[in-house]
Amino acid sequence: MSLKDFFNKKRKYATIPSDREQPAQMNSGVMTKCPQCRSIIYTKELKKHKMVCISCGHHLAMNAHDRIHFLLDEETFKEYDPEMSSSDPLDFPEYKEKLEKDRQKTGLNEAVVTGEGYVSDCPVVLAVMDKRFRMGSMGSGAGEKISRAIESALEKQRPFIMFSASGGARMQEGVLSLMQMAKTSAALKRMDEAGLLYISMMTDPTTGGVSASFASLGDYNFAEPKAMIGFAGRRVIEETIREELPEDFQTAEFLLQHGHLDRVIPRDQLKQELSTILDLHHCKETAEGGE
């Protein structure tokens, strides 16, 4: 008993922020706790490992700029529309304040960062969602940025790579958010007709209106290990069918097993695999020099 007390007591001195309660601070603390195995890791060390837990391999959340940094060739990123953001078309209660708060917290203006750059010398256009901003939800701003990125890819005849991380359509913009699903999908259809490559990478979480639009429309649909992917929320389904769902329901592995994903790709293999795919699609031929 006394031994247990001793440990309990010690715990009080730890100052590790819980990532569940304060996701924004997760990357800024000196130490980070893995939400899976509860190991406490130096954040610097974790970043060096692309936010993959050193002891259990769990893929922690990654912000948009870290993801771009780790994927693209050094100093090749050129951002599109960095200032663009949703306005408040419905004059929705507290929405402006919420947007402002997330701007302060993340330094972003929207839940997605778009732009162009090179992956192993292949020129690409990419869009990377950041779930710290309004849970990565898609409203007019995110929808417009993604559509424009797709339009740029079409104009420049480049492959488009999408990293989804989103709870779905943004409620505060009502049907305008819903229509962004149609807009982004229509843009992708144009790209598809032009014979251009679109790679969709689903990261945790990819649900609702994002899952039911551009995220599912890749020539290749990939996901990160254990990412939660689905249309309806787990709780809603359990309440509807009055049945408990299996543990792995709506995980990337579950989707792979049910035929909805091409591959589940661990983060440390991603750049290599993407490079191979881009290469097989002759992407370097349009680039200067090549390898």
Add this chain to the structure above:
Amino acid sequence: MHSYLPFEKPVIELKEKITELKSFTEEKDIDLSTEITKLEERLEQLENDIYGNLQPWQRVQIARHSERPTTLDYIGELFTDFLEMHGDRLYGDDEAVVGGIARYKGIPVTVIGHQRGKDTKENLRRNFGMPHPEGYRKALRLMKQAEKFSRPVVTFIDTKGAFPGKAAEERGQSEAIARNLAEMAGLKVPVICLVIGEGGSGGALGLGVGNYIHMLENSTYSVISPEGASSILWKDGSFAQQASETMRITAPDLKELGVIDEMVPEVRGGAHKDLKQQAAYMDDVLERSLHTLRNQTAEQLVQQRWEKYKQIGQTTGESAVSSGD
């Protein structure tokens, strides 16, 4: 006999009073015709006041009315030679979505829509009009067939949403809806969508990408149900009425936001009061829409659809290359 909504109570009470007076006149042989005329004038006034000034929550109730006409009701009124076609050729036949071929004023068309049941038994069979992936895939199969045979597509939207179930997820609800959005955007034939009841989020949109989106006056279209919005916003599902106003889900709201093309008028008190008259209102819009679209080339149709969706949304902080608001 219709069932009535709470806000219609004053109208019903007055109607009952008039009937009472009329029978009194006949039975007791007392002339009350001046009183009756007066009351009938008041009824007219009252109906105008109530039905002419419907609040969002009242429209939600009309949109959900158990007697509100369904897709098959309108198909019966607007088209001839309708033949229902079943199945997605992949898994099964989802009865929450109906579709087939028909004739509209002589022109062959493909019609597709969400289908609610009229009673509990039918609702169970049709899953309350909430489709599984095979419903969307059946719809897509029929749309691609329409494209092959150069038939315009008319869709009716009337669902609380795509079904949130285990099997639906396993079979790829997200992919089924996403695929429809992209493919409908690219169809080389005219696509006209009519929102006739509840337009519930992605499940509605899955049949709703077209050259024209028209909406019945008392139908709704929303990203989340008022109840859902209420429970997220106020952590309590009972503020649905307030949410129905905040979310701007009615036809007049969506016309103002530039999401829909036309608001189709409804017969006073709601479409269920007079199906034939309601169908006549829809017939007018449908005929005009088809007439405009039939003269366009495949390229023009696809381009018009893209331009339409491209401009939906309201953003700030755009760079120089941008267009729109």
